[in-house]
Amino acid sequence: xxxxxxxxxxxxALLVMALLPLGVGGYILGLLTLAYYYAVFAMSWxxxxxxxxxxxxxxxxxxxxxxxxxxxxxxxxxxxxxxxLAAGAVAAxxxxxxxxxxxxxxxxxxxxxxxxxxxxxxxNVLVLFAGITGGxxxxxxxxxxxxxxxxxxxxxxxxxxxxxxxLFGLSQSPVGLILQASGQDAIEAAALGFxxxxxxxxxxxxxxxxxxxxxxxxxxxxxxASVGTVVDIAVGVNVIIAAVLGGRRTILGAAVGxxxxxxxxxxxxxxxxxxxxxxxxxxxxxxLFFPGGFMGRLLQAGGRE
Amino acid sequence: xxxxxxxxxxxxxxxxxxxGATGFTLIFGVSGVLxxxxGAIMVVAAxxxxxxxxxxxxxxxxxxxxxxxxxxACAFFTYRVIVxxxxxxxxxPREEKEIFVLTGTLLWGIMLQEAVAYLFTDNPKTVRPLxxxxxxxxxxxxxxxxxxxxxxSWAVIGLLYLLVNRTRTGKSLLAASMNPRGLTLLGFELxxxxxxxxxxxxxxxxxxxxxLGAFLGVSSGNAGTLTASAFSIVVLGGLGSVSGSxxxxxxxxxxxxxxxxxxxxxxxxVPVLLLLVAVVYVRPQGLLGRR
Numbered sequence: 001x002x003x004x005x006x007x008x009x010x011x012x013a014l015l016v017m018a019l020l021p022l023g024v025g026g027y028i029l030g031l032l033t034l035a036y037y038y039a040v041f042a043m044s045w046x047x048x049x050x051x052x053x054x055x056x057x058x059x060x061x062x063x064x065x066x067x068x069x070x071x072x073x074x075x076x077x078x079x080x081x082x083x084x085l086a087a088g089a090v091a092a093x094x095x096x097x098x099x100x101x102x103x104x105x106x107x108x109x110x111x112x113x114x115x116x117x118x119x120x121x122x123x124n125v126l127v128l129f130a131g132i133t134g135g136x137x138x139x140x141x142x143x144x145x146x147x148x149x150x151x152x153x154x155x156x157x158x159x160x161x162x163x164x165x166x167l168f169g170l171s172q173s174p175v176g177l178i179l180q181a182s183g184q185d186a187i188e189a190a191a192l193g194f195x196x197x198x199x200x201x202x203x204x205x206x207x208x209x210x211x212x213x214x215x216x217x218x219x220x221x222x223x224x225a226s227v228g229t230v231v232d233i234a235v236g237v238n239v240i241i242a243a244v245l246g247g248r249r250t251i252l253g254a255a256v257g258x259x260x261x262x263x264x265x266x267x268x269x270x271x272x273x274x275x276x277x278x279x280x281x282x283x284x285x286x287x288l289f290f291p292g293g294f295m296g297r298l299l300q301a302g303g304r305e
Numbered sequence: 306x307x308x309x310x311x312x313x314x315x316x317x318x319x320x321x322x323x324x325g326a327t328g329f330t331l332i333f334g335v336s337g338v339l340x341x342x343x344g345a346i347m348v349v350a351a352x353x354x355x356x357x358x359x360x361x362x363x364x365x366x367x368x369x370x371x372x373x374x375x376x377x378a379c380a381f382f383t384y385r386v387i388v389x390x391x392x393x394x395x396x397x398p399r400e401e402k403e404i405f406v407l408t409g410t411l412l413w414g415i416m417l418q419e420a421v422a423y424l425f426t427d428n429p430k431t432v433r434p435l436x437x438x439x440x441x442x443x444x445x446x447x448x449x450x451x452x453x454x455x456x457x458s459w460a461v462i463g464l465l466y467l468l469v470n471r472t473r474t475g476k477s478l479l480a481a482s483m484n485p486r487g488l489t490l491l492g493f494e495l496x497x498x499x500x501x502x503x504x505x506x507x508x509x510x511x512x513x514x515x516x517l518g519a520f521l522g523v524s525s526g527n528a529g530t531l532t533a534s535a536f537s538i539v540v541l542g543g544l545g546s547v548s549g550s551x552x553x554x555x556x557x558x559x560x561x562x563x564x565x566x567x568x569x570x571x572x573x574x575v576p577v578l579l580l581l582v583a584v585v586y587v588r589p590q591g592l593l594g595r596r
Contacts, residue, residue, distance in 0.1 A: 049404070055403075055404050055407070102585065102586060105586075106585065106589050110544075110585055112407070113536060113537070113540050113581070113585065114582065114585055116533065116536070117537075117578050117582055120533065120574070120578055121575070121578050121579075121582075124572065124574065124575050128575075184400065233529055237411065237415070240408065240411075244404075244408050248401075272423075273419060273422055273423045274419065274423055276419045277415075277416050277419035277420060280412045280413075280416045280419065281412075281416055283412050284387070284409060284412040284413060287391075287405060287408060288387070288390055288391065288394075288409065291394060291396045291397045291405060292396070
C-alpha cells in the first residue's frame with residue numbers, strides 16, 4: 001500500500017518535470033538541472049545517514065574525488081565523457097571504501113571528524129597542486145554534456161530518476177532493512193546473524209558511486225571543475241541540509257529538499273547576502289518544529305510508522 | 306633566532322587555541338554537545354569588540370567587554386533556542402539527537418556568520434589591542450599585545466581551573482560530566498548546571514574571540530575554520546578532557562607555526578590534519594581521553 005501511494009505521488013511529479021521544458025525558459029531549466037544533480041548527492045548521503053546510520057560530514061569528499069578524476073582525465077588525456085564518468089565513479093568508490101574503514105571502527109563525533117578532515121585534505125591537495133588541478137580558479141573541460149538547455153535538463157532528470165529509483169528500491173529492499181537495523185543497533189543486528197561490516201561497506205560504496213558519478217555529470221554540465229562547486233565544505237553542508245530538510249530516511253525527501261534549497265536560494269536572490277541567512281533560518285525552523293522533514297510529514301500523514 | 310621566533314609566536318597562538326578549545330570541550334564534557342556554531346560565536350565577539358571600540362569610539366576596554374557580552378548572549382541563545390528544544394523534543398528519537406544538535410548548531414553558526422557579513426561586511430577586521438607597542442625579547446621583536454594574549458589566556462584558564470576544582474559550584478560541573486544522574490539524585494538541578502556551563506562557555510569563547518581579533522584579525526569567513534580547529538584540538542586531546550585539549554592546543558599551535566616558518570605558509574594546516582587522521586586511527590580516544 002505504501003509503495004503504491006509513493007508511486008502515485010512520484011509518477012505525476014516526474015511527468016510534470018518531464019513536460020516542464022515545454023512551458024518554462026532556459027533559465028529555470030538550468031536551475032533545476034543543478035538541483036537534480038544536488039538531489040543525487042543528497043539521496044546518496046541519506047542512504048549512508050538514514051539507513052547505515054553513519055554521519056558523513058564530508059559528502060563533498062566523495063563528490064570531489066569523482067568530479068576531479070573525471071575532470072583531469074578529460075583535460076589532460078582527452079578521454080571521452082563516458083569513460084571519464086566511469087573512471088570518476090570508480091575512484092569515488094575507492095574513496096568511499098577508504099572512508100568506510102574508520103567508520104567501522106569509530107563512532108559518532110570521531111567518524112564525523114575524519115570525514116571533515118578528508119574534505120579539508122582534498123581541498124588542500126587541490127589548492128597545493130594548483131599547477132595541475134587549476135586550484136581555486138578551476139579546471140576547464142574541453143567537452144561538455146550538451147550545449148542546449150533542454151538536452152542538459154533531460155540528462156539530469158533521467159540521471160536523477162534512475163539513481164533515485166535504484167537508491168529508493170535498495171532502501172525498501174531486504175538489504176535496506178538490514179542496513180537500517182545495523183545503523184540503529186549494530187550489536188543486535190550482528191546478533192541476529194547479519195554481517196554488519198559487509199552491509200555498511202556496501203552502503204559506503206553505493207553512496208560513493210552515485211556521489212562520484214553525479215559529481216562527474218555536474219562538472220560536465222558546468223564545463224569546469226572548481227573547488228567551490230564540488231569540494232568546498234559549503235557544498236557538503238548544503239547536501240546535508242537538503243537531506244535533513246526533505247526528511248531523513250526517506251531517500252525521496254532528499255530530492256525534494258534539494259530542489260527546495262536551490263529554488264529558495266534563487267527566489268531569495270534579491271535579498272543579496274541575506275538569502276543564505278534566510279534559507280538557514282528556514283531550515284533551522286523545520287528541524288526544530290518538524291524534525292521529520294517534508295517527506296516525513298507526508299508519509300506520517302499516510303499512516304505509516 | 307628563527308627558533309626563538311617560532312617559540313614565541315607558537316606560544317602565543319597555542320595559548321589562544323587552548324583558550325578557544327577549552328570552552329568547546331567543557332560543553333562537550335558536561336552536556337555532550339558539540340557546538341558547531343563555536344567559530345561563528347568567536348567571530349561575533351571579535352566583530353562587536355571591533356565595532357564598539359573603533360567605529361563607535363568607546364575605547365578598547367569597553368569594546369572588549371561588549372564583545373564578551375555579545376558572545377555570552379549568543380551562547381545563551383544557542384542553548385535556549387536550539388540545543389535545549391532539540392534535546393527535549395519528543396519527536397526526535399534519542400539516537401538521532403546528536404545529529405540534530407550538530408545540524409542545528411551548524412545552521413545557527415551559518416546564520417550568525419551571514420548576519421555579521423551583512424551588517425559589517427566580510428572584510429577582515431583587527432580589533433584595537435588593549436596595549437600598544439613592542440618589546441625586544443633576546444632580539445626578537447614581540448608586540449606587547451602578543452604577550453598579553455598569552456598571559457590573559459593562561460589567566461582565564463587558571464581561573465577556570467580554580468573554579469572547577471576549588472568551588473562547590475565548580476565541583477558540581479565536574480560531577481555532571483561524570484555522572485549526571487547521580488548528581489540529580491543528590492538534589493542538584495541539572496538544567497541550572499547546564500545554564501552555568503553555557504555561561505562559562507560564552508565568556509571563554511568571547512575572550513578568545515576578542516583576543517584573536519586583536520592578535521590576527523578576524524573576518525566572517527573565518528567561522529568555519531575556527532570551528533574546525535577547535536574540533537580538531539578537542540578530538541586530538543580527547544573529547545571532554547580539558548588538560549588533554551591544552552596539550553593538544555600546543556601540539557597544533559607549534560606544528561602550524563613550524564610548518565609556516567620552516568616549510569611553506571600555504572600548507573600551514575596540512576601536517577595537523579595528517580596527525581589528526583593518524584591519532585584518530587591509532588588512538589581514537591585522543592591523547593588524554595577516557596572512554
